[in-house]
Amino acid sequence: MARRTSQQPTEVELAILNVLWDRGQATARQIHELVGVQRETNYSTTVKMLSIMLEKELVKRDDSVRPQLFQAAFSRKRTGTKMLRDMVEKVFDGSATALAMQALSLKRASSAEIAEMRAMLDKLEEQNDDAI
């Protein structure tokens, strides 16, 4: 028997998506160059990955221009949310808060970032009050 396909983008797919998230649109060549900063693979590989990702509907392709332009099918945010949701269940025992706290302790946050977080907490609390 065999395993079922993972629902999350794979490593290489994520590398490609990152390029698309950063640039909006890009040709296969451009994607290859940018991904290649970290990975040394053949141009064919990138093209093939793009065609696989097209099948999986992870990217969209604009054929009306040449060379074709690719763009991500889902935003960075949306993809991140999906992956976080998954990780909360699989590693953090269902606690998004535990995950958030641990993420915060990864790196020293700047004062501005801390302020931003505080503002967000205020908003969340307001929502709680409204709900009561």
Place this chain on the structure above:
Amino acid sequence: MARRTSQQPTEVELAILNVLWDRGQATARQIHELVGVQRETNYSTTVKMLSIMLEKELVKRDDSVRPQLFQAAFSRKRTGTKMLRDMVEKVFDGSATALAMQALSLKRASSAEIAEMRAMLDKLEEQNDDAI
């Protein structure tokens, strides 16, 4: 050519680790039963996975008792940190704060959780002050 092995535990591996994180130690049979709540696989599969995970040093095995007892080689926290670090780079463009904020908006947080987060932000801010 081929791809390199992922550094993060796979799906099934995480399912097994979760059992071990929850229970501390467990026999192959126990692990199988508990994992099986969500997955329907053969006992052989679980045993095989455990032997693979032993090779990868994801779990430890106590052979002095029968049946053998398994336990996770790394804590939930440590594994989570590693995976979050990875995700911050691969999806959140290096921003742990962005990841944390998005995690918070996944589910409505309780007032207690919000308070806990606030306390943590206070601590982080103190550290910043100390560093100046």
Place this chain on the structure above:
DNA sequence: TATAAATAGCGAGAGAATTCGCCAATTGTG
């Protein structure tokens, strides 16, 4: 417009992640 260069598509291949069946070793039971 020939010819070179780049783009696009496909099939095949290596290796990773799972899956199980089968057998040996160990333990439990009458």
Place this chain on the structure above:
DNA sequence: CACAATTGGCGAATTCTCTCGCTATTTATA
């Protein structure tokens, strides 16, 4: 002790991910 049940191990089969080579098509250039 004989026999049944459980545990543990291994190889093989399957599917997925990622890799590239080869070829056709399209575009750019002399």
